[in-house]
Amino acid sequence: MIEIPSFQNIEDAALKGAISIRDVVKIYDPKGLAVMAVDHCSLEISPGEICMIVGPSGCGKTTLLKAIAGFHEISSGEILLDNKFLCGPGQLKAKPGPDRVVVFQNGALFPWKTNIENVIFGPIMQGTMSRPIALEKARQMMADSGLIGVEDSYPGEISSGMRRRVEIVRALMNEPSVLLLDEPYRALDSLTKSVMHEALLQIYYKNKTTIFFITHDIDEAIFLGHKVVVMTTRPCKPKKILEVDIPHPRDYSVLTSRRYRELIEETIDSVHEEAEKAFAAGEKEG
Numbered sequence: 001m002i003e004i005p006s007f008q009n010i011e012d013a014a015l016k017g018a019i020s021i022r023d024v025v026k027i028y029d030p031k032g033l034a035v036m037a038v039d040h041c042s043l044e045i046s047p048g049e050i051c052m053i054v055g056p057s058g059c060g061k062t063t064l065l066k067a068i069a070g071f072h073e074i075s076s077g078e079i080l081l082d083n084k085f086l087c088g089p090g091q092l093k094a095k096p097g098p099d100r101v102v103v104f105q106n107g108a109l110f111p112w113k114t115n116i117e118n119v120i121f122g123p124i125m126q127g128t129m130s131r132p133i134a135l136e137k138a139r140q141m142m143a144d145s146g147l148i149g150v151e152d153s154y155p156g157e158i159s160s161g162m163r164r165r166v167e168i169v170r171a172l173m174n175e176p177s178v179l180l181l182d183e184p185y186r187a188l189d190s191l192t193k194s195v196m197h198e199a200l201l202q203i204y205y206k207n208k209t210t211i212f213f214i215t216h217d218i219d220e221a222i223f224l225g226h227k228v229v230v231m232t233t234r235p236c237k238p239k240k241i242l243e244v245d246i247p248h249p250r251d252y253s254v255l256t257s258r259r260y261r262e263l264i265e266e267t268i269d270s271v272h273e274e275a276e277k278a279f280a281a282g283e284k285e286g
């Protein structure tokens with residue numbers, strides 16, 4: 001069960017991590033064949049918000065995430081973080097920084113390092129923490145995330161669900177403003193997923209980091225999100241934005257509530273329509 005945190009509403013959350021995506025266009029141009037992945041996309045994400053992004057495969061979700069992370073340039077528009085320029089006119093590629101951390105579906109922990117050594121790797125490499133401080137913080141964060149007793153074992157010795165948790169703890173060690181998650185639980189079975197959702201919320205309630213979370217799973221989107229953004233088929237832009245008016249903290253009792261089912265239904269039609277369009281256009285897994 002989720003421990004009851006000291007705040008109930010997003011208004012109480014940390015005042016950092018506001019993302020403004022303004023009129024962003026991204027066109028890939030492999031060998032002169034222009035592929036528009038993001039089409040005049042605008043989206044405002046509040047500090048401390050869990051913003052869930054759903055949309056058909058290949059619609060451009062990862063492209064948008066990578067633009068925020070600074071992995072590639074946008075073609076036009078601009079992206080701000082806490083009202084500070086990340087990319088836009090004059091500098092189309094954001095500089096990657098410790099304020100934005102990405103966890104991908106196939107996140108990689110170093111298999112030859114213990115779990116706790118993986119968690120402290122970043123701060124030690126970047127010189128942002130001394131080793132004793134990093135170890136202390138890592139132990140605390142791992143304990144908060146239900147990772148007690150696995151600190152000194154290796155990633156190969158724990159379950160895939162636990163590995164995902166280690167990755168998220170590792171991502172949060174430097175207290176980023178934004179956590180960017182690209183289908184982190186896609187490969188997990190539904191039972192493991194449900195445990196992961198509660199574990200993620202537990203971590204979130206402690207850190208209140210803004211979360212930009214891409215998923216295919218509508219249940220996951222409604223259960224976790226303050227807001228669910230349904231993207232159009234490629235090129236993507238928001239088609240529908242749902243405010244999930246189920247109060248946090250949430251636990252699995254939410255799943256049987258009438259409001260939860262209503263929100264699922266509201267989302268499903270919109271997602272399904274776009275998935276059909278994508279299918280007709282022959283989009284492949286992205």
Ligand SMILES: Nc1ncnc2c1ncn2[C@@H]1O[C@H](COP(=O)(O)OP(=O)(O)O)[C@@H](O)[C@H]1O
Pocket residue numbers: 028029030035036037055056057058059060061062063064234285286
């Ligand atoms: N590096 C790239 N070069 C060319 N096209 C790309 C590249 N990366 C992605 N694309 C194309 O852009 C579209 C959006 O991809 P992506 O953002 O990965 O979609 P999603 O994450 O929603 O599944 C797809 O049609 C994909 O083939």
Ligand SMILES: [Mg+2]
Pocket residue numbers: 058061062063182286
């Ligand atoms: Mg993707």
